Amino acid sequence: MSQSSQLKEDRAEEVAVTVLRVMVGVILAVHGAQKLMDIPGTMQGFAHLGIPYPQYAVYLAIAGEFFGGLGIVVGLLTRVAALGAMCSMAVAIGYAHIGHGLLAKNGGWEYPLVLALVALYFVTHGAGPASVDAYIARKRRSRFQPRSARVRSYA
Numbered sequence: 001m002s003q004s005s006q007l008k009e010d011r012a013e014e015v016a017v018t019v020l021r022v023m024v025g026v027i028l029a030v031h032g033a034q035k036l037m038d039i040p041g042t043m044q045g046f047a048h049l050g051i052p053y054p055q056y057a058v059y060l061a062i063a064g065e066f067f068g069g070l071g072i073v074v075g076l077l078t079r080v081a082a083l084g085a086m087c088s089m090a091v092a093i094g095y096a097h098i099g100h101g102l103l104a105k106n107g108g109w110e111y112p113l114v115l116a117l118v119a120l121y122f123v124t125h126g127a128g129p130a131s132v133d134a135y136i137a138r139k140r141r142s143r144f145q146p147r148s149a150r151v152r153s154y155a
Helices: 003-037 039-049 054-074 078-100 111-123 132-145
Strands: none
Touching: 003 039, 003 054, 003 078, 003 111, 039 054, 039 078, 054 078, 054 111, 078 111
């Protein structure tokens, strides 16, 4: 493979991972925001589903979905944010969706499973190069390089 086609492939992968990360993060954050806007109603719904300690679980769900989703969107503490989202989806599958079969049209678990699997990807792979995490890592690396290695020569 030529260097130019490798660069195109790398760029396409970077764009795809970034779009996936941002859109899944937005979806999670919106679901978390819905819970945040109606904490008493969400708590009541959790109690009806049999989720233990719904008065605490509601805040864990908000943390996993809303704050986890925001972290995934910008790529900040992505592995931790994605782990929270993945756990939230696992609970949703186990308590709200598992008894309805696979298909979403029946209230099944296919949609939260897809979100959990995408979150698993970001737990294991990180946010990718177009993220706050990557920016911080680049800054850290450049800080520890000798000054001569950071200065560009125009000669």
